[in-house]
Amino acid sequence: MRKNTKTQLCKPIVLSSCDPLVWDQVRQAKQIMIETGYLPSYADFIPEEIVFMWERSIRYGIVWDGQVNVPHLTEAQFDAVRERKKLFIDIAKEFIGEFQGILEDTEFTMSITDENGVILTKTNNSDRIWHNEMSIDVGDVWNEQYVGCTAHTLALAYNRPVQIIGPVNFFKVLENNISSAAPIFNEYGDTIGTIRLVQKNADVSRLMTHTLGWVTSVATAISGHLKLSRRDKRLKLMNSTLNATFAHTEDGYLSIDESGYVIHMNKEASKLLNLGNEKIKSSFFNILTDSTLVKDSLKSGRAMLNQYLSVDTGEVITFTADIEPFFGERKKHAQGAVIRIKRKSDLIKAKKDFSTANITFNRIIGKCSAMETLKETAKLIAKKPINVLLLGESGTGKEVFAQAIHNHYNQTGPFIAINCASIPANLIESELFGYEAGAFTGAEKQGRKGKIEYADGGTLFLDEIGDMPMELQPVLLRVLEEKRVTRIGGYKSIPVDFRVIAATNKPMCGKLAENNFRQDLYFRLSVVNLEIPPLRQRGEDILLLADNFIKNICSNFNIPACTLSAEAEKLLLEFNWPGNVRQLQNAMTYAVTVASSRTIYPCDLPKDITENDVAVSATKLDDIKNIEKQVILRTIKDMGNATDAAKYLGISRATLYRKVKE
Structure with missing residues (x-):
């Protein structure tokens, strides 16, 4: 030719x-x-x-x-x-x-x-x-x-x-x-x-x-x-191939044009959504309870993964779906989309594994300068899909900030949380990466997705990251670099796209110095570090938080609202709060429960708060520990290694390691 x-x-x-x-x-x-x-x-x-x-x-x-x-x-x-x-x-x-x-x-x-x-x-x-x-x-x-x-x-x-x-x-x-x-x-x-x-x-x-x-x-x-x-012959061949391919998949697939009219739908989609041909003669948008997500995907040309959608065909059916726009030859705008409907077993499992991310920045209580600056910085960071490391003592609200960052960037995506310290070391690998059928004794017959796969299109929150087993750290690093995960016992590399927010209440430099945490993984996770101040450094925020907790507790217990007396407020402001916000919440729950009137007095507070001398002593002791902590960490940073830092401080290297660990 x-x-x-x-x-x-x-x-x-x-x-x-x-x-x-x-x-x-x-x-x-x-x-x-x-x-x-x-x-x-x-x-x-x-x-x-x-x-x-x-x-x-x-x-x-x-x-x-x-x-x-x-x-x-x-x-x-x-x-x-x-x-x-x-x-x-x-x-x-x-x-x-x-x-x-x-x-x-x-x-x-x-x-x-x-x-x-x-x-x-x-x-x-x-x-x-x-x-x-x-x-x-x-x-x-x-x-x-x-x-x-x-x-x-x-x-x-x-x-x-x-x-x-x-x-x-x-x-x-x-x-x-x-x-x-x-x-x-x-x-x-x-x-x-x-x-x-x-x-x-x-x-x-x-x-x-x-x-x-x-x-x-x-x-x-x-x-x-x-x-x-x-073209007609090719379309018929493609349609036959499409039917043959989708006939043997457990997922439901339907494709729509830019106006929402269904081009093709496999049997599994029809079954999962209870859709017959007579129900889809009009635009698919008409049976979606909210078509905003699908329309936004078509308008932007951007895929949206793991989205919750609902159809109303006489009964409301909610499902998770991947929305993947497709383009014409000129690729200027999407001419339609393929919607993958997750099979029921995945839906059930996903709902169990999805954590609830309902906190936004507007719901984070705090007016002190440190918190205001932290929230503004976090909002700027949240707009970009970069990894974040949250630092702070236990109970300061690291997961609260993780949820707020997630919702500020991708509210509709999954928020998957895993506590690296609470899961046994022999199970954390399967929790993170999933496994294929028969991968090990006790494995589910059909295999199982890991938290990383469920986080696709959303956020993976790794709490207590410092406690992740050393042998898993290079595997996680490879996943973060390649954006692909392989299940235990499997060979298929599965593409994933998610943001990592990690959190720790332990100084990571100590972990690095002891060779308990990989430096390359640390720098991959800590593109941005956000340090959440302890409650004792937040001044009047203590009373704002206490009032909010009291209001919510009274509402949940269906009892009249309570208020703090001036004496109780003074004790709350003087207390050291080693357990931070979590301890304050528990204290207010106790106070509302035992208070004999609608006013909370010092006698209604837990004993560890009312024993003021202990609180003051604890504050002074904590200040001394903080000074020692800052001196040690600064010396290690300046000297570059633990041996030289120990010599400079006049202590043994073993003592230095012990103090860093503490």
Whole structure:
């Protein structure tokens, strides 16, 4: 096939005239060129494409004044062509058939050739018109090598429409005709044949120059029909393949166009959503209880994974789905989306494993300068999908900030939390990475997804990250770097995309110094460090939090609201709060429970708070410990290693390690 480069827009090759003198000049110029090899100067009006083909015709050794003698394909050869060109021939015959009646009693004949000049089909009047001069049969090979310059060989050689008067034809026997031809293209722009219209013994006084437009239009129509037929065939094949593929998957799949109309739906989707054909004749948007997520995905062209959607088809069915937009050839905007509906077993398991992320920054109580600055910084960080390490003592609210960061960036995605200290070391690997069926004794028969897979499209919160077993750290590092996870006992690498928020209440530099935590994993997790201040450093926030806890507790217990007395407030502000916000919440629960009136007095508070001397002593002792802590950590940082730091501080290396661990 000849490759066409926007040939349908190219200028036609035309040498057409009603002037007999022009016919004679062309005839004489061609004969002079055959005899001398040169074109006479008066013939410079002849298009160069014609002159070049005359030159090639001479080199082929074609006897211009002899009889047209072309090869004919054997039956087996033509059968092979017919098999290869079946769709083209069938479409061409339809068009040829439409012109049979029109051309029957005229001197016009129409035929279709392939890209090699083989005649594939012709009008019935061809035999009547040409029976004295030559035989033109289906299967004849009319290419440039055998017939030289003609309208259809020019069209094939230059991929352009052609109209020529008779003398342009290289053979003398064709010099009284006028011919028009146009190339036919497939859907890839390749020339796959021509259509030609020949008027035998043309009368120059009745020359029909409009035949060029006629054959060009017919060629365009055949090309277009061929493209549509092949596209329809391809779509049917793709649809069959799609049906066969999705018939054996446990997930439900449906595809919609940009207006929400269902293009395709497999049986599992119909079953999971209780959808029949009669229920999806209107837009899929109409049965979604809220179509915002799907519309946003189509508008932005961005995939949305693990989204909760609901349909109402007489009963409300909630499911999780992946929404994956697809694009047309220009890829400017989404033309539809494929929606994957998770199978029921995954839905149940996912709901069990999904943590509730309902905290936003607006719900975090705190007006002290440290908390205001921390919240503003966290909001800026939350807008970008970067990993965050939350530092702070136990009970300061690290998970609260993790939820707020998640909701500020991707509220609809899953929030998966795992406490690295609370899960036995021998189980944390399967919890994180999942496992295949039969991976180990006691494994579920169907295998199980890990928390990392469930976090796909959302956030993975790793609490107490400092307690992660050393042997799992390189595996987690590889997952974070490659964004792929492999289940235990499996070989398939599963793509995942999630944000990691890690948290610890232990100084990570101590873990690094003791070689209990990989430095490369630490830097991967701590793109940004956020340190949450302890409650004792938050001043009046203590009372704000206490009032909020009291209000919520009273509401939950269905009892009248309580308030703190001035004496109780003073004790709360003076207390050290080693358990931080969690301890304050427990204290307020105790106070509301034992209070005999609607006012909470010091006697209603837990004893560890009312023993003020102990609280003051604890505060002083804690201040001393904090100073020692800062000196040790700063010295390790400045000296670069534990040995030099111990020498500088005048203590043994073992003592330094013990203090760092504490």
